[in-house]
Structures are given as structure tokens and as C-alpha cells.
Amino acid sequence: MSVTNNYNEQSTTTDQYGHDRMDVTDFLGRVNLNSAQIREIAGLGAVDYIKLDEQGITPGALPSRGVMDDLCYGTGTTYLAGLTFGGIWGLTEGLRGQTPNFKLRLNTILNSVTRRGPFIGNSCGILAMGYNGINGIIGSMRGKHDSINNVMSGALIGAIFKSTAGIRAATTASAICAATAGTWTLAKQYFFRHK
Template structure:
């Protein structure tokens, strides 16, 4: 490259912008040697041991102000956890029990001893009984835990009396479309079951 202000002059040599003693490898090596490079810092969990660490759920710290809110068999932070775990566990239990009952019913009511016909009858019975009982049990658990949580919030405490009242209201509401007699019977049965569960759990714990 010639100097821009001089034209047609052979006495000027091209300007070399790079020093003669410049070595790119030396520069890169010097840069890397002066930089604190720690491969461990590239790990996604780097730095957790030197600071606050991982944040774990502490059930004691998240305990609600209402007395008795933590009085369950499973670890729980309140009625929302009971609603989730209770509904899921009850649904799976009802589905399993319904499937087992359907299996037994299908074996007994098979119209033919042939393997294919008996298998078809068993599968039909299991798919009819299992989802029905599982769905019904899940709805009951959802209603019970919701009502129980609302009663606990209103009373300011969680005790077995809440469970009995929630069971009675849940059973009556679940069978409310079948008439007063059916609703009352269902409410009484659910209240008794809820009382046995609540008082038994309190005695064990």
C-alpha cells in the first residue's frame, strides 16, 4: 500500500503495519497464561458449594399459621398438597380396585370357556369397572379435601371434626341428585368413614 499523499514516487516503500518481531502464538499464549481459567466453572452446578447451595423445600418453614395444618401421615405444606396427593392417590386406588373387581367379574360371567372369549369378557369388565370406580373415588376425594380445607380456614383450626363435617357434606353433595334419602345416607356413610380415618390417624400419630 502506497502513501495516499504521494503519487508516482518510487523512493517510498510500502508501509508494513505489522512489526517484524510480532509473533501471534506468543501473544495468544501470554493472554491465556494471564487469565484465570477454571474448567469447573463451566459446569451447570458450579458455585453451589460456595454460596447458598441448592434450595430445598422445608415443610417446617412453609407450615401454615393454622393449627393442625401439618397433621398428616404424608409430608404436607397445607390443604393444597392434601388436595393434590389425596385426589391422585384415591383415584389410583379406586382404579386398581375397580380393575381387580372387573377382572373377577369377567372371569365369573364369561359366556364361554374359550380363551379368546373369556379374555375379551375380562377386558370389557375391567375397562367398565375400573374407570368408573376410579373417577368416582377421585371426585369424592377432590370434593372432600376442598371442603375440609375451606372448613379449616373458616374455623381457624384443623381437627377430626372438620373431617367428619367435610365427609358428611361431600357424601350429601355427591348423591344430591338421587334424592334426599340417598343424599342423607351417603352423607352419613362418608362422615363415618372420614371420622374413622381422622380419629385413627390422630391416634396413630
Template sequence: MWPFSSSRDSNAPPAPAVPEHVGEGTVEHLRQQSFVTPSDTAPPEAPTAASLLQHTALDPAKLHPFANISSDDLEYLDIEDDKPNTLQGSRTALPSRGWSDDLCYGTGTTYLSGLALGGLMGLREGAARPLGIEHPTFRLRMNAVLNQVTRRSTFVGNSAGVIAMTYNIVDAIIDNARGKHDIYGSMASGALSGALFRVTSGPRAMLVSSSIMVAAAAAWTGAKRAFLS
């Protein structure tokens, strides 16, 4: 026979018969019985979290190892790096933790400012630069502008970043040696950093660069005292 055929197999075992010792009276008796729940019995309630934890004794020391320790017994870490700079004359509205903050933030800010200034200079030069033809196309003019912006922005940004890094390092050395921060230390740092920046260009270029940096350092220190102190 096929396995999915609807006809019965001739070799299938016969269905189990009812035992002979079970009488017809017993079967009839069970059929007539009914099971009724009394109406005065209340249904059982489901357990809740409050009922389960009501009679349970909890030990806080087993739940948390520091539960029984008071605040007087705890020792907190004293992180020195989070303290602001305590050097005389260095406290302003801009928070600083020392020369490392001034070096990172000062160099980064000056570098980005140099990039922006150099980009504006390159934009102006590229827009006004003659291209050798009477009526240049927009594509030629855009190419000239992009070339000038790329050349000027990187030069000014890199130069400003190097000067700012040198200035902050020299200023930190002078302030630590003198024990205070004032306008005279800033001007001396500007003079040295400007001279070091143009040291390979001769005495005249060193003098010009040093003078510009002295004026810039004095202006920056005066602005900090006037607006950020």
C-alpha cells in the same frame, strides 16, 4: 513423455552445482568435526504446575466475586412453600405443606386405589359372568373379563377421585375458617362432599352417600391420629 514414466525428461533443469568459492578443504574440515556434550552438565528439568504457580500471587477476589464476603453479609432466601403446615392438628408423620399437598396427593392416591379396587371387582364379575354357551372358549372368557375390568375400574376410580377432590377442598375451607384440624371438621367435610356427589340423585341417595363419607372420614382421621401422629 508420460507424467509417470521412469525416464528423465530431456527438458528438465540440471542439478545445482557446488559454488566455486567453497573449497574442498572447507568441506573436508566440516566432515572431520564432532560435537560432544560435556558429561558434568545436568540435563534441564521440565517445568511443573507447582513450579509455575510457586511465585505467582493469586487474588481470591478476582477468582470469585463473593470470596471476600462473610456469611454474616449474605442474605438467604426464605421460601414459604417449603415450610410444613402449621395449622393446629394437621401435623402428622406424613409431611404436608398445606391444602395443596393434601389435594394433589389425596386425590391421586384415592383415584389409583379406586382403579385397583374397580379392576378387582371387574375381574371377579368377568370370571363368573355367564356367556350364553355351555363351554366358552378362553378367548371369549378373556374378552368378558377385560370388558368388566375396564368398565368397573374407570367408574370406581373416577368416582373416588371426584369425591376425594371435593372432600379436600371442603376440608381446607372448614379448617381455615375454624383455625384447626380435627375429627369434627373431617366428618363435616365428608358429609358435605358425599351429599354434593349424589345431589342429582335425590335426597335419599344424598343421605346414603353422606353417611358413607362421614364414616370414611372419621375412620381416616382416627387412623391418622393412631398410627401417624
């Protein structure tokens, strides 16, 4: 590997001991590396570029590059939506409180927001994480990703989420989550078709 150095005649100063002093700009001005030499120094070799056409992007209103993309995007957006909804719910609860003092009223509002917001956000985030994980597993087992996977994933995560509350609560949660997943799937298909 050869590094091309351009030694320009630059004025250097000497210190009290007679040594040449050089600043960083003098040193960097003398080194001339092209992109191939930088890749060789870093041990990268030839750089391969990702071709998105070969990745199998799922078409739709919200294009997806795979299970991990759905897991991260779905969990994050659902958590934030739940946190926002819970925060608004807590805010309205706190504003309804009948406290005469401003500080007590502010404290009541903050307590309500911090009680409802994180609870709803965490619950929604757990449901979304489980839903997307189960959806990916079912999709890889069946070999295709369709609306059946979505409804089955919703039903399973609803049953798992409320499984400790009894069979009636687990069945109700399963039905609600399956209906929500089916509605979400139909809404995505409708939006993509009429886009």
C-alpha cells in the same frame, strides 16, 4: 459484570479459507463462571432457601404442608386405590363368566375391568377432590384443622355427590362419607400415636 476467561493456549485448526476453527470443548474450556456469576447472569440474585420448619407442617401419620398438598396427594392416592379396587372387581366378574372360547373369555374380562375400574376410580377421585377442597375451606374459615372439619367435609361431599339422586340417597351418602372420614381420622390419630 465481569466474566473471567481463562485463555489457555490451545491448538486451533484453520479451514480452507484461513478462518480459525474451534470446537465446543475449546470454547467451554475457556469460560470459567462461578455460582455467583451464574446467578447474576440469570437475574436470580441471592438464592433463598425454603425452611420447612416455618411452613407449618401438620404432624401426623401422613404429614401435610397444607390444603394443596392434601388435595393433590389425597385425590391421586384415592383415585389409584379406587381404580385398583374397581379393576379387581371387574376381573373377578370377568372370570366368573361362562364363555367356552379363550378369546371371548379374555374380551369379557377386559370389558369388565374397563367398565368397573375407571368408574370406581373416577368416583373416588371426585369424592377425594371435593372432600379435600371442602376440608380446606372449612379449616380456613374456622382457623383450625381438626377432626370436626374432616367429618363435616365428608358429610358435605357425600350429600353433594348424590344430590341429584334424591334426598334419601344424598342423606345415605352423606352418612357414609362422614363415617368414612371419621374412621380415617381416628385411624390416622391412632397410627401416629402408636408409631
